Amino acid sequence: MSWTRSARAVLAFTLLVLLHYTLRPLLGWRTPVDFLVIAVLLAAVRVRPGVAALIGFLTGLIADSMTPSAFGAGALAMTAVGAAASWLKAVFFADNVVLHGFFFFVGKWAFDIVYVTAERKMHGVELATQMLLWSPLSAAITAVAGVILLLMLRPVLEPQPV
């Protein structure tokens, strides 16, 4: 990856992180869009799995610093999602919008499952409701937002040759 493309990817990543801490609390939805997962997924498919895991770990750690009671859970979930995305992108390689949406959906859902499991705060019905209702809903919204952002950021991420 060239230096320019790397800079553009870093810019898009930073933009998504900023959106996570500005737009998300501003919207205040019950099932919020997870811009961090989108950022990690978009970054992960451009780097090697080890680097993707490191990016996921650091991003998760930043998110965990806001919730010390679940410290480490976000880092673990983000590491897993980042590494898996980097590997899976090599397997399911496609430039299809629907596939990208599905990719975001699965990534967010997987993140939530790992996060809730590692957090060890929910049990029984509450855990099932979170995993089978709220997490898929949030994943769906994140997938929609991810596709929209991907379309908007396409000129930045993949500049057309002049």
Place this chain on the structure above:
Amino acid sequence: MARAVRSGTRGDTVLLVACCVMALLATVLPVNLREAIAGGLRRTVVAPLVSLQEQAVRGRSAFLSREATTSRYDSVAVRNMELSRLEGENQRLRALLGLGRELEWGFVSAEALRVQRIGEDNTLTLTVGARSGVEPKTPVIAPEGLVGMVRTVDPTTSIAIMWTHTDFAASAMSADRSAYGIVYPHLSETGRGENIPPERYLLELRGVAFRSALKPGTPIVTSGLGGVYPAGIPIGTVLGELRTSEGWARTYLVRPAVRPPDVSNVIVLLPKRVEDQSVSRIWRSPASADSAARRIAAAGDSIARRAAADSVRAAEAAARRAADSTARTSDSTSGRATPTSVGVPVAPRAGQPDTAARRAPVRSDTARAPVRRPDAAATGARP
């Protein structure tokens, strides 16, 4: 999206395992250590993001609170509008109660319902009828003065015309009885006929003798001539003289005492009360119509009456206590009564005027007012 880099090297695996191990370690760290690391991150690397998040949360809270404030303001404004209407209605009803207290007998109070039809805006439907003793041509009054008269009567309702009706006429005089005339609604020059609405809600005092010049502001009351309206009911005040073609009499423009939009509850004077001709004492000071209206309104103010009664009772009790203590003091010293010292209230002795004691007992309800005339029951009045 760009093609991903094929993976599988040992370095990637090592990095992945290391990240996973560190993350797992973070989850099992002691609470204080976890807090310390998280706090350190928040104060350094994550500080700008924390600040951004705080601002976003504050912005959302401000937006939500603005909505709540706006809705609260709206509801308060709506209630305020309702309050002013209720205050007005309360004031009118109190004034009507006061008028009822002043009248004491020979009347029935009624709600005045407006007929919402074109050409019928000068009539009122009253919620009392023949069963309450109402008869045609009985006067309809309000605390401010004359409203009109009953035209047709049914068993439970009756129809009254207001002074704005083209058929209205009342024998009137100036309050000092220096000028007499007939009051009519003030109509436009071309509109003095049937079904022509009066102009500008004013009255005319016609047929005033040429020698009787009335100044603007002179109160006009009913004269009692003609037998329909008892004497002394305020009609309005003179605004000025109208130039007419008649050379033998003057015509004056009169501002009515009662505004038609304010008429919602009225009092119908029953025939025996009209014959009695004692209504004029209610508006005994027609020269100051405002003060008379205030007095009537105050008479209907039960709170003010109760406060006055309480103050009278307190004064009486204080006087009684002072008299007792004085009597005890004189008994213990010389065995005979001594003059009271300065500043100590003296209880009224027999034959001594006592204004507080002589005040009439305050009634809290006009329904319980004593009927002074024995024939009041025969009239079917509801004092």
